[in-house]
Amino acid sequence: MAAVRRFPLFGARLPALITLFLPLLGACDDAAKAAVPPPASPVSFQSDVRPILEDKCIACHGCYDSPCQLKLETAAGLDRGASTEPVYKQRTRAADPTRLFIDASTTAQWRDRGFFSVIDSTEGLEESVLYRMLALGRAHEFTPGEPLPDDIQLGLKRTNQCPTPERMDDYAQTHPLGGMPLGTPALTEQEFATIRAWLAAGAPPGDDSVTLSADEQRQIRAWENWLNRDGKRQQLVARWVFEHLFLAHLYFEDGSGRRPDHFFTLERSRTAPGKPVVPVATPRPNDPPGGEFWYRLRPVRGAIVHKTHITYALSEDKRRHLEHLFFAEPWSVNTLPGYSEDERANPFTTFAALPARARYQIMLDDAEYFVRTFIRGPVCRGQIATDVIRDRFWAVFQDPDHDLYITDADYRASTSPLLGLPGQEGTLLDLGPQWIRYSKRRNDYLRQRHDAYARSAPSGPDWNSIWNGDGDNTNALLTIFRHHDNSSVRQGLIGDYPLTTWVMDYPLFERSYYNLVVNFDVFGSVSHQAQTRLYFDLIRNGAEQNTLRFLPPTARKTILDNWYQNTGKIKLLISYADADGETPTAIDYHSATPMDEFNSGLLSHFANINARPDPINRCADGDCVRPEAGALERRVETALAPLASRPAADLPVVNWMPEASLLLVDDGRDSTVYSLLRNRAHSNVAFLFGESLRYQPEKDTLTIYPGVLLSYPNFMFQVSAADLPAFATAMKNTTSQADFTALVERFGVRRTETDFWQRFHTPQRYMERHEPIQAGILDLNRYGNF
Structure with missing residues (x-):
């Protein structure tokens, strides 16, 4: 032998x-x-x-x-x-x-x-x-x-x-x-x-170890010392910070915009700083740790894949900012909260001692990161979150000075017990009782919220009620795209006016995060996942109801009925709150389409913090090119803007377009990448099943925007700058499957192309040039066979 x-x-x-x-x-x-x-x-x-x-x-x-x-x-x-x-x-x-x-x-x-x-x-x-x-x-x-x-x-x-x-x-x-x-x-x-x-040769092993620079080690020591301080107040702050950053790819920001040498994750470790990290291996970050632990920074090893690369910047300024937010004003905590079911289910009571303004402000400061965690979070493909949201919508945030949860201690104390989240119990027998318990509390909360806001602001909300990014923070305006079973989020208001826009206050924001990130277990039972999905349905409806407060009271029911057509009316009757047709708004409206007027108002009132102005998809005066576009981008946008935001009934090629495509363009000297995103229309998004029955394909549109706005391309097209007019013409003239096949034959990048892999990685190279911190390997699992 x-x-x-x-x-x-x-x-x-x-x-x-x-x-x-x-x-x-x-x-x-x-x-x-x-x-x-x-x-x-x-x-x-x-x-x-x-x-x-x-x-x-x-x-x-x-x-x-x-x-x-x-x-x-x-x-x-x-x-x-x-x-x-x-x-x-x-x-x-x-x-x-x-x-x-x-x-x-x-x-x-x-x-x-x-x-x-x-x-x-x-x-x-x-x-x-x-x-x-x-x-x-x-x-x-x-x-x-x-x-x-x-x-x-x-x-x-x-x-x-x-x-x-x-x-x-x-x-x-x-x-x-x-x-x-x-x-x-x-x-x-x-x-x-x-x-x-x-x-x-015996498969000689690779080495995943990371060699840290002296500066990285210094910054790690500083953050670990800050997180592991003695004192109940410091420990409670550290727990909240950990539960909000455990999913991040942390990096040390130096202001250069260059890609850092390493990214890090924040862990609970059995070992103290200075020793190798031994993670506390609980399914969720707020599960009982079962013994002593320390908060540690651990380098991310291996290749970076885009779908899990959710970045968050650390710096000395950020640490001083957190210290100021949490400790500038006196507060005390007598007994640290534990990790029981109720304490995990309700972060509002668990962290009640922490200044509410500090918690909300930290989430606002990096809102894109926090929304990205529940869009691209522990589920990788976001399948729990996606079938409860529209294919594209805008999200803005309630100003902290106009958020009663932040400004009114009595209101905060009375509503916090109602803000718990289901899903802690995981058996099928728990599904019904858990849902009844938590949905009733949510409805009680909505009634209290309505009455409190009606008393505190009898004339209704105005534009000052929406967070303006403190004048310069572009996290204040976000666009969320759904690509069937995955989603993406970017700063700025991208695309034509959406059907719905979310105005999120702190309770909505924090509940979304805990529901879809902290308390979500990708290895959990079907009961746990169903409870998570059903509760996020209520969160979405809550964000929409908050938006309705900004619209004329006489128009609210009509708008809400439009959002929940056909079977959606069942949910309006049994699960959702009625539209408030009495409490006024302090915003003046002058058109028969107040939802569009509200979206237009967002663009005009917050233009200085809109990270992505978009004349491509909202071309009103014939100039459909972004002012900052380069020469090649101007050629692309001039050619493609006539295709943007047109319904499939008017532009039939939309019927054959995949959910999320990329367009690669070069002119021999320069190259660029554009995202082509299909927005599917639905009569409502209120149910777990039967999506095809609510689909309205004639209303589908394309959003066209520069950059890589996705993690999972379904297909790619490649066009030379000289052929842009021909590509646009072929798109306009596609009225059948045969026409679309001819379009793919000429401009498509099929999986069988001999240089497929070189072309597939072109968007990653684009990200490395234009947004290196965010760059990562795209996912091929959804790339189609057209």
């Missing part, structure tokens, strides 16, 4: 003499037929293998929605391997979480949790899952530039097979076109030879 070598990190079992027979392995593999000799020098994971994974694998294999839980952003993820157990499934009870670097720390522990190796095989390298999947991908070439065969299943509804090494023969026989990378050009001969040589 041949001797066996063991490689500690990977637990690999490869024949010791395999490297001596590397030239013979190609002859044994009919599928690969590799003719390229192995690399002359020893293969390094860091310099040779990792770039291949980042270029052609991580676009699908990142975050919880990674097929078979094979996460390839880090060497540790590759070492952990794959699992047949999906993260996204309906469960009667919560599952044990499987978070890399948190829930297990060794290969053996991951094997005990059901993960199997993709690089190890007792039969030799050619039997490993990684090798065979890549070889299978090279065994079948697709016709360049043509659609994939229909029997290749793509998208999130794809049933992942997750074969173990023992089942690879069956997989290859049943899915001959299912090699990796799935449905795209295979690895090149040189790339495949590199992977092969690395496996043959």
